[in-house]
Amino acid sequence: MGTEESNYSQINPKRCKGCAACVVACPHGCIEIGSEINQMGYQFARFAVRKCIACGMCFYSCPEFGAITVFKKPRKGA
């Protein structure tokens, strides 16, 4: 995913029901619904665009438990 230098939101495919609440919640269009299908039969969401500001909008909008975890990039010089 090439997220070493940016914030990102990690979506656990096994916990995602593909509702797309996170997709419409993200102010930077970082998340999309992929084409793969998970074990429950849902087309799950995935983090796709590296413009994440770690705002947590996707996280708070998601109705599942722990489907999304948001990571903040390392601080400069850290």
Added chain:
Amino acid sequence: MHTIKHQKARSLYPTFDRKAPGADVSHYCPGCGHGTVHNLIAEAIDDLGIQDRTIFCSPVGCSVFAYYYFDVGNIQCAHGRAPAVASAIRRTHEEAIVISYQGDGDLAGIGMSQIVHAANRGENITVFFINNAIYGMTGGQMAPTTILGQNTVTTPAGRLAANEGFPVGVAEIINSLQAPVFVERVSLAGPVKVMKARMAIRKALRNQVEKKGFSLVEILSPCPVNWKMTAVESRRWLENNLEPVFPVGNLRDLPKGPFDQVDKKKARISDRKILEILGVGEEEVHTGTVRLKEEQNFKIAGFGGQGVLSTGILLANCAIAEGLKTTWLPSYGAEMRGGTANASINISHETIGSPIVSFPNALMVMNLPSLDAFEDTVRPGGAIYVNSSLAPRKVRREDVTAYHIPASDIANDLGGIQCASVILLTVYALVSGAITIETLQKVIPLAIKRKNLVDLNMRAIEVGIAWHRENCPKEEKTTEV
């Protein structure tokens, strides 16, 4: 190194084993608002540091299984009754943080009176009201909050005011009462609104931690499945259709309630005071000398009207006066007189787990049907006290001790058939040693109001003592009389 900014709350279990061990998804439909609200509440519980003292009262509805998700104390309540359960917990568990989580069918339909009264009493609890304008769990029937024109299974042509009335504004109703401190309506229609909901949920819980009083947050929440749309469409529909009917915003946020929760506690009447008002127990009997040979599992049975239940209460009160632990559990038919009745009394030095007595070690039967019904339930080595006036056969069991006492005949001679059970109880007291005669003599005047009946029962005790002296050899274990 990346750092975690937002992650699953600690107050949610790592896995949810309802469906299968290790499962980690909810049972909610994709895009359901319940899950979002659960996450927000769990995060607030974490941040306030109240996980180990939170008690979550879940409703009937789609969120009936909330206890599979929240790693806190949980009670699943009868439909609409969560506020009553929460009130009871509030008043018995001072440090508990009590959450009542309810849907619109639960809170505004079947449970409307519960929520109004809990709010009106200003219970220091937090209510999260999930308004999805429909009955989710049962398949999409009209709810009190269904909006006009909305199609549901039970309003297929749309809700009509003339037929089904208007949608009920719960936040407004609660805000019309004096006692609540915090009432806010929020929406899950979009991420910014979700963040507002998050703030309201935190505030409503913090109020309780600070013992401010009753807080309610109404949350407009999508039910995509029963609204028959996608999760994304449902959020748009919520914004365009529910929000105009149920305006979001804070309706009340008081710095403190109309009464201080400490005053509320002080306002409670003590048990002692209640007894005083009722005119009983002015004179507290407390002897506390008895050492039980064994825990007493006592059953008394007879016709209704033979004093079965009241004799049971008398025994339990004597046990209390002895400083023992006791329970009294009555069982009777619908008829006040003439039916069958029995009462179970446990007496112990230890806390009693269950009030039920299935296999007594002491049985008192006032008539033949009761002897027939319960003789076989007595534990080997136990005792049966028979009113032989009305149960004229002998006890058949050989592994129990039987006392056949013509109590009704003796009582009749004494001047009142009502005291038959006290004659038997006296013999039981002397044989078992569970209560003393002295205690019985002190408790009877407190338990019986009419003076002439007190005298009658005092004489019954004397007769019981005499019967025991004449019929029971010194070592009571040898008796078969």
